[in-house]
Amino acid sequence: MIVIKKSVTIYDIAKKVETSTATVSRVLSNSNYPVSQELRKKIIKVAKALNYVPNMSGRQLKTNKSMAIGVIVPSISNPFYSSVVLGIEETARKNGYNVLLCNSHQSPELEIEHIQTLFQKQVQGLIISSISDKFDLLNDYISRGLNVVAIDEKLDNLKIGCQILFDYRKGGYIATKHLLEKGHRKIGYVTAPMDRPSRIGIFQGFKDALLENNIMINEAWIQVSNNVEGSLNKNVYEFKNGKNLIRNIINLPDRPTAILACNDMTAIGVLNELEAQGIKVPDQMSVIGFDNIELGEMISPALSTIDHPKQEMGVFSCNMLLERLNEDNFKINEIVLQPQLIERNSVAQIY
Amino acid sequence: MIVIKKSVTIYDIAKKVETSTATVSRVLSNSNYPVSQELRKKIIKVAKALNYVPNMSGRQLKTNKSMAIGVIVPSISNPFYSSVVLGIEETARKNGYNVLLCNSHQSPELEIEHIQTLFQKQVQGLIISSISDKFDLLNDYISRGLNVVAIDEKLDNLKIGCQILFDYRKGGYIATKHLLEKGHRKIGYVTAPMDRPSRIGIFQGFKDALLENNIMINEAWIQVSNNVEGSLNKNVYEFKNGKNLIRNIINLPDRPTAILACNDMTAIGVLNELEAQGIKVPDQMSVIGFDNIELGEMISPALSTIDHPKQEMGVFSCNMLLERLNEDNFKINEIVLQPQLIERNSVAQIY
DNA sequence: ATGAAAGCGCTAACAG
């Protein structure tokens, strides 16, 4: 072992076949440049015999095509992003690209570091769910030819590049509308800090639906967590959030009959706390979530929610990026994915 | 836009500073080769002025160091693997490496394809949770100098390379022991097909504990799913599995008082079905899972389980790989991570 | 302390 044999190159093959590296390259790189059948066969045979494996570094330097794309997400352990990334990787692979995965851990500095490394590594494109709003660096790279597509969170200052968004506002509207149609008039909203377009959007949709039905918003039923997102794992954090926030509502003299949560994990925290307090869902209180994570259909009662297509988001974003890599005229610059109501068992009809 | 300016290279800088590319390289690549302060400063200044970004392809070709490692897992959307990958990526980044992420989707062919691509892309190492048992290819690459570390599933035929394992057998033993200590004597085991060392290990531990206490195994209480893992998402699949398997047990005239599941997702399916059937956990039946996924503490009753350190597995495996990249004498070739009992509320004391 | 030059493995003009 540790006998790291010098690896065989097209030069070795050329020598053995008594031809040129150019011809070998033409054959082995699947170029459509004409090469006689005879030579071709011989080259392939020798390549196999020598156990040749192409070194992509060479090609990469020459062609300036790394066949790699970078993906930056807050954390791959968040099931939302792992679904997105799955969609991206699959699509990338089918098109001959590889994915360099980076976790930004909610840190703008780390995000910048990743962007720089990826650019230096010559990724041909970047898919990013950015948590920062400083785009100088990104814009700089974009103007140098880097293709970027932003997912989920709107990056308004982005010079160029495209976005895959999700209509959170409509999602909030649909969820609230569903509650209204089930007869609820006293509806609460529990949410993590409204420091992101997504969460603000849901809240706006919530208000839209209420106003449309001439229902006043009861401020006491709007519970916003003020904790800073800390060291805790995000999922657990949101779960705990749901528990804490619903407690404030339960203690109110006048309780709402239904709750909308800013995401499923928070909704599950709500469910858990209600169960702990002996409040039956949906009989005594209805709950609707937001995201449609798998978990929602595994718990009891199964969680009604708003579907946010995750893997599709990955697939779309990657396709969009690839299109930009291969063509000059970009047809589409923005896709807004649509929310969809998923009815399960956590919302009751009220009479 | 689309003005893809030719990017600036060390040659451009050398020209402007009126020095050689060698010196520029020495300064900009943080080599410890001596360069006068004066020149150094001038080079750095010009580099900044020209907005220089190093092209790693050049370095990579020259040094044959891609500073990238490959990671192949069945599916990143499986929370187990996303935790592992998070640990890997973090560790890799801290050491200047990037991660090329691949999903094998339980397909040996795809796995092989990924291994080939990664090798061609000159990854310096590979961390793999293999689903195949054909190692000819892997062994071939290993003998060509590729460093690989296998995680979770034992790869016995691996020529060289190291493994990070988990003591599933002891885990199964500890879980069963816990049930026994809580007074249970009638214990069932529900599991996905026992086609993997991990699942077989748990079952052996289960048997070890029972035999140790002179308890005969009741075959009817051992439920093995025979479904082929199909197109369904794995999590949902396991959840459904749990539901189906426990149904067979519920219908028995003589029911066990406690159930061990081969993983938490299956256990949660069991919980869900028991709830649906009106069987109270843990009062009427105790359930213990295996894995300690986050979900387990969010449901009600919170799931007692066996902790399988996931992120740590990623960190360890990456550190082990990096050690092998940098040193010749490998101290450790195998790490076996230890299971740990997590007591929550799904197991009752029996008198 | 600095520079000239070779070359990593590959591709792609260009010439024949």
Place this chain on the structure above:
DNA sequence: CTGTTAGCGCTTTCAT
């Protein structure tokens, strides 16, 4: 159809 050759951007030996 085939070969010659010039690099891609960088590092590194060797000479100065």
